[in-house]
Amino acid sequence: MAATIQALVPRMRDICGAGNVITDPLELRTYECDGLTSHRCVPALVVLPGSAAEVAAVVSACAGAGVPFVARGSGTGLSGGALPHESGVLIVMSRMRAIVEIDPVSRRAVVEPGVTNLAVSKAAAPFGLFYAPDPSSQVVCSVGGNVAENSGGAHCLKNGFTVHHVTGLEIVTPSGELTWLGDGTGICSGYDLLGAFTGSEGTLGIVTKIVVKLMPVPEVVHLLLVAYGSTAEGGRAVSDIIAAGVLPAAIEMMDALAIEAAEEAVHCNYPAGAGAVLLVELDGPAAEVEAELSTVRSLCEAAGATEIQAADDPAERAGIWAGRKSAFAAVGRISPAYIVQDGVVPRTSLGAVLARIAELSAEAGIRVANVFHAGDGNLHPLVLYDDNVPGQAEAAEKVSGAILDACLERGGSITGEHGVGVDKSRYMPRMFGADDLDTMQLVRCAFDPAGLCNPGKIFPTPRLCGEVPGRRRPPHPAVVAGQAEIFLYGHRTVVASRGPPGSCRRLPGAGRRHRRRRGGGSGPLVRRLAVVDRRGFRALAGGGRGRARGGAARRRDRARLGRPAVTLRPGRGPALDGPGSGARGRRPGGAGAGGRDDRAAGRGVRLGLRFRPAAGARRPGRGDRGRGGRYRHGRAAAVPLRCPA
Ligand SMILES: Cc1cc2nc3c(=O)[nH]c(=O)nc-3n(C[C@H](O)[C@H](O)[C@H](O)COP(=O)(O)OP(=O)(O)OC[C@H]3O[C@@H](n4cnc5c(N)ncnc54)[C@H](O)[C@@H]3O)c2cc1C
Numbered sequence: 001m002a003a004t005i006q007a008l009v010p011r012m013r014d015i016c017g018a019g020n021v022i023t024d025p026l027e028l029r030t031y032e033c034d035g036l037t038s039h040r041c042v043p044a045l046v047v048l049p050g051s052a053a054e055v056a057a058v059v060s061a062c063a064g065a066g067v068p069f070v071a072r073g074s075g076t077g078l079s080g081g082a083l084p085h086e087s088g089v090l091i092v093m094s095r096m097r098a099i100v101e102i103d104p105v106s107r108r109a110v111v112e113p114g115v116t117n118l119a120v121s122k123a124a125a126p127f128g129l130f131y132a133p134d135p136s137s138q139v140v141c142s143v144g145g146n147v148a149e150n151s152g153g154a155h156c157l158k159n160g161f162t163v164h165h166v167t168g169l170e171i172v173t174p175s176g177e178l179t180w181l182g183d184g185t186g187i188c189s190g191y192d193l194l195g196a197f198t199g200s201e202g203t204l205g206i207v208t209k210i211v212v213k214l215m216p217v218p219e220v221v222h223l224l225l226v227a228y229g230s231t232a233e234g235g236r237a238v239s240d241i242i243a244a245g246v247l248p249a250a251i252e253m254m255d256a257l258a259i260e261a262a263e264e265a266v267h268c269n270y271p272a273g274a275g276a277v278l279l280v281e282l283d284g285p286a287a288e289v290e291a292e293l294s295t296v297r298s299l300c301e302a303a304g305a306t307e308i309q310a311a312d313d314p315a316e317r318a319g320i321w322a323g324r325k326s327a328f329a330a331v332g333r334i335s336p337a338y339i340v341q342d343g344v345v346p347r348t349s350l351g352a353v354l355a356r357i358a359e360l361s362a363e364a365g366i367r368v369a370n371v372f373h374a375g376d377g378n379l380h381p382l383v384l385y386d387d388n389v390p391g392q393a394e395a396a397e398k399v400s401g402a403i404l405d406a407c408l409e410r411g412g413s414i415t416g417e418h419g420v421g422v423d424k425s426r427y428m429p430r431m432f433g434a435d436d437l438d439t440m441q442l443v444r445c446a447f448d449p450a451g452l453c454n455p456g457k458i459f460p461t462p463r464l465c466g467e468v469p470g471r472r473r474p475p476h477p478a479v480v481a482g483q484a485e486i487f488l489y490g491h492r493t494v495v496a497s498r499g500p501p502g503s504c505r506r507l508p509g510a511g512r513r514h515r516r517r518r519g520g521g522s523g524p525l526v527r528r529l530a531v532v533d534r535r536g537f538r539a540l541a542g543g544g545r546g547r548a549r550g551g552a553a554r555r556r557d558r559a560r561l562g563r564p565a566v567t568l569r570p571g572r573g574p575a576l577d578g579p580g581s582g583a584r585g586r587r588p589g590g591a592g593a594g595g596r597d598d599r600a601a602g603r604g605v606r607l608g609l610r611f612r613p614a615a616g617a618r619r620p621g622r623g624d625r626g627r628g629g630r631y632r633h634g635r636a637a638a639v640p641l642r643c644p645a
Helices: 003-016 025-029 054-064 117-127 143-149 193-198 231-243 256-266 286-302 314-325 327-331 348-365 393-411 425-433 434-447 504-517 535-542 553-562 596-600
Strands: 044-048 069-071 089-092 099-103 109-112 166-174 179-181 206-213 220-227 248-255 275-285 305-309 337-340 369-371 378-385 484-492 525-533
Touching: 003 044, 003 054, 003 327, 025 193, 025 305, 054 069, 054 166, 054 179, 054 206, 069 143, 089 337, 099 117, 109 117, 117 143, 143 206, 166 193, 179 193, 220 231, 220 286, 220 314, 231 286, 231 348, 248 314, 248 327, 256 275, 256 314, 256 327, 256 369, 275 286, 275 314, 286 305, 305 314, 314 327, 327 337, 327 369, 327 378, 348 369, 348 378, 348 393, 378 393, 393 425, 425 434, 504 596
Parallel strands: 044 089, 069 089
Antiparallel strands: 099 109, 109 206, 166 179, 166 206, 220 275, 220 305, 248 275, 248 369, 337 378, 369 378, 484 525
């Protein structure tokens, strides 16, 4: 165990209790992967905090020691999002599984992140309410993991994804501050930080409490199981249903191979010999469902249905759903190994992309089973292979990548609900341009300037602020030659700071102050990591004088820099605001903006990053436990939340 981690162990034991800190190499192995078992990495240390205050203290300790940390819920993620860092701390949320409050009047629940998805609906059921997002893994996956992945499920077609049901989050920021995003009302003024956080795959902080909307259990639910000769006919029915203005709660499709697997696993009695089955669920007021049912039936028949079974009894419906919900796991019965792919296409392209998948499968001699949220165009091709046959794993990987290409060619996406994680980070440049990736990095850096929170995920390389998207590069030649340096930067932005906070040209002084205060310093820090040319940096820092300027120059700078949370400032040192420097909206590498060209010339790249914490921001202190933190972003809650004592 590395010395830094070794030094953290006693602190972690103090915070979480000795029994909740895992150092034994064998026990650490338990956490080496999530649902994506092809990526494995044993964490240096595992901790299981029992409260938000403990999470904050753990993160604070990691941040202070410069140790990376990764949150883990139930570990069912399929993109390697919870893959640990080999020199980092894995923070497992499974002890935090309290349902803090079910409020039937406001129709909302407050839960801890380790609570399983299904447990929320079970707790709400006595009040005639349920929690709508329903990933197939809902029996095990945690709500914290759902928030991080913005998870969907069969019924998200009508009800929306996790992001549409989360109205407040208590989070621990990557510097260890406990705070709230959203106020539990679902109404957001200012930047929608709640929206930005949901789906950020654990890279912007750790969720410690979640406020979710609850929905009334529908009066009537009706499920149709429709058999077709092929997925193309099923796809036509899907388009026709939506075009007719009917929005079912769910429309799911499975092809012949997926049906075969489900039959073997759960004996779901789907129509024998079907090339595809469609599950169409309608819910709502009885009269509305009745009317829609006849429309859907006739559209399904017109698309070539060979058999239609209807079920409105809950037990019957559960039996039919069992086949669909078990499909991923069931495939293990017909193949020793498989890749669960997750791509999105416009609904109208379903037929064409499924045909392309069939072609790819035939060309490579690799079987592909298709299970998908047809209503959303969210495909889950399951690419089957035998890892004992040389070359099959590689061939399967190739088919899997080609499927994503097919989705992108049709204007789709590389993920619908499983996230990017480590698995798909290499596909990000296929979907997003360098500008998009740069901008996403800036958002990430605004939350986590030190890059310690779940590093190495989402982006193509374990990149840090100031790096440019693309293939992973070796260290910059200027850094190797000692002409430039990697700069880890920090300064206080609290009221106690002298002068205007966040000004780029004050960074050198701020850096010295930060280093001096780091030992006992508390309060929000802004750090910056950039490859900077020393000469250019001094010029940037103070007109070449290496010190902060005052008076009119400072006012000019304030006017020029404005007060945005994040500013991208590509450029080459002294020419900061000169003609062609592109102080706004130009990515490094753009003409006249320095960036890649400057790197090649050994002059370096810099990113200006400014981050102002919320007014009154503070670290959690004595007494926070039991009050459950504060709402700092957004308005005060209409009904105060009750948090665990
Ligand atoms: C059989 C099966 C079926 C599935 N079906 C679906 C489906 O229908 N729809 C769907 O969307 N997904 C599905 N999934 C994927 C997976 O279940 C979801 O992504 C789920 O949300 C992950 O939750 P988890 O608790 O297991 O998170 P983990 O796998 O532990 O973590 C996932 C990510 O969340 C982060 N994270 C976890 N907890 C926190 C926290 N408290 N704060 C911040 N970040 C955190 C982790 O760092 C990681 O990046 C399925 C998976 C399996 C194995």
